[in-house]
Amino acid sequence: MEMREYAKSPANERTNRRHKEIQVRILQERTWHSKEKPQSSQHQTYSAYNAIDGNRASYWEKASCTHTNHELNPWWRLDLGKTHNIFSVKITNYKNNPLYINGAEINIGDSLDNDGNNNPRCAVISSMPGGFRETFQCNGMDGRYVNIVIPGRTGYLALGEVEVYGSRLD
Numbered sequence: 635m636e637m638r639e640y641a642k643s644p645a646n647e648r649t650n651r652r653h654k655e656i657q658v659r660i661l662q663e664r665t666w667h668s669k670e671k672p673q674s675s676q677h678q679t680y681s682a683y684n685a686i687d688g689n690r691a692s693y694w695e696k697a698s699c700t701h702t703n704h705e706l707n708p709w710w711r712l713d714l715g716k717t718h719n720i721f722s723v724k725i726t727n728y729k730n731n732p733l734y735i736n737g738a739e740i741n742i743g744d745s746l747d748n749d750g751n752n753n754p755r756c757a758v759i760s761s762m763p764g765g766f767r768e769t770f771q772c773n774g775m776d777g778r779y780v781n782i783v784i785p786g787r788t789g790y791l792a793l794g795e796v797e798v799y800g801s802r803l804d
């Protein structure tokens with residue numbers, strides 16, 4: 635089934651298309667450098683890598699989502715290996731339990747303090763329908779780490795796919 639984009643303005647659509655033409659799609663570099671653990675915990679076989687495996691399937695049964703255990707401040711982190719200038723982050727929400735994402739922050743920066751969760755904030759995700767994709771504009775934030783964290787709440791964090799758009803700083 636074709637998935638609709640959620641809450642994307644025509645202006646953002648044009649901006650994204652331009653970025654695709656001139657930017658490296660960081661996901662396609664298949665970067666996964668972290669020697670540190672890439673999410674706060676792993677529920678069963680639902681590894682952090684499932685959010686950058688190029689598959690936007692959002693059902694648990696498709697085995698392409700991440701899923702933490704039930705815990706305080708659950709988080710997920712992408713290590714890009716080098717500092718990048720990041721324009722946008724596109725997230726596909728988990729379909730089985732879409733409310734997990736409520737209140738999640740996207741944080742970007744070069745620090746690993748608090749596992750990278752203290753880096754500057756790009757966006758707060760108030761809510762997203764299950765299985766939908768949404769693009770969050772970061773307008774050129776510099777960072778090596780892209781974190782998604784639910785601060786101050788005990789719960790799960792589950793992600794279908796995280797796509798990061800930007801360019802490498804050389």
Ligand SMILES: [Ca+2]
Binds near residue numbers: 698794
């Ligand atoms: Ca995936």
